[in-house]
Amino acid sequence: MRKVNQICCIGAGYVGGPTMAVIAKQCPEIKVNVVDINQKRIDQWNGENLDELPIYEPGLKEIIGETRGRNLFFSSDVDTAIDNAELIFISVNTPTKTYGKGKGQASDLKYIELCARNIAKVAKSDKIVVEKSTLPVRTAEAIKSILDNTGNDVNFEILSNPEFLAEGTAVEDLLSADRVLIGGAETESGREARNILSWVYEHWLPKERILQTNVWSSELSKLVANAFLAQRVSSINSISALCEKTDANIAEVSRAIGFDSRIGPKFLSSSVGFGGSCFQKDILNLVYIAKSFGLNEVADYWEQVIIMNDYQKKRFADNIVSTLYNTVSGKKIAFYGWAFKKDTNDTRESAAIYVADLLLDEQAEITVYDPKVNAETIYKDLDYLNSRDPEENRKLLTVVSDPMEAAKDAHAVAILTEWDEFKTLDWNSIYNDMLKPAFLFDGRRILDKEHMEEIGFKFYKIGQS
Ligand code: UDX
């Protein structure tokens, strides 16, 4: 079977960076070039201080330290890397469209298309092109058509190899993946391409965990896997609202239903709402695809998962306002956490952004502390919503690097991300520094109600009365 010596990955982001680092680690004989048009990002990947990589993931800096300069290289010379590689991964961003047809639902494929055109322009020999970004079904077909019609008469095989890593555990997820999915054409050259990509993963994963399918099944499976996971979170969050009105406790309900082996215990933690770059985007894609085939009931069914998630974020913000005597105007509220989950500096679609936005509408003064997210990102997230003047965002919201400072003289603390360090903060001192009565809103269910009430907090926990 054909093997490959050089791989190229276009896009050095949350997917491309960790995935290529792990491939380089596990396949020392393959040269892996990761390229990006964003020079600043490449410089950060090449930076001397491994604590300043552009992406924070547990275990990543160690792998970068081992492989960078050995068989892993970061560069902005996209064309050379394409030319030299036999296998090209496309891992560029595919945000939800903010304009035109499919606005707010369909994925914006302009970056993918630019990539495909670039490959077509540069490639002088046969290539296997792997779509790694999350994409709507039938994107592979579009990539193939661009490549075949503008290329220099070389043969392109397109594979779909969706990403299943979760941020915060990316390295572990890649090293011991439940499964790898490879979709490709049912032709001889398609099967050969699938086997070559499978061979890369077989360096460290048992063959039976590498599933081969046709391209569309692979693309659709990615959307469906994320829709199912998000649906579990929305389902449990819908029940959390009911628990708050009754004496049921959501943790006990989760545990009780999770013990049923048909249901299972994972993805049943109630929270202020799911975030991240995949769940919402993938469901919106599914909804858009269903609608475009006239399957309105199917579209509505999945859309409800997002409606429930929006409701959960709003419910959390509304609860803060009503608890603080129906006005938060001019009141200081400390946010602990801005990332969409712990152990990542990614903030895309984070619940914190929407909760902050709702509170800023009420003229609250917010102070944010997150151990890994910087002020620039936080303001960018808020400005992107376009709810008010950027200046107003900077006036009302401050970012600090110390949780004690964030809570000083605050009326309330709200926990938006489940960072481990929040569990061991000196909550007595925090309480002492706050205005009284001191309110604490736990949107991530990480603190013990009894203990916090003993300290003196007026304590609210999602899913518990
Ligand atoms: C997800 C998928 O898990 C991954 O397979 C896919 O490749 C990309 O999308 P990710 O978005 O990185 O990964 O994080 P994930 O761990 O799935 O969490 C998504 C959101 O759901 C987070 O905001 C998280 O806090 C929330 N969540 C998760 C809950 O609120 N409760 C849970 O029980 C689990």
Ligand code: ADP
């Ligand atoms: P993801 O979570 O999907 O990895 P990111 O936004 O973290 O998304 O990363 C995508 C990367 O792809 C960005 O660093 C962006 O600069 C890069 N990118 C987008 N378009 C191109 C392109 N045409 N050529 C090279 N890199 C690109």
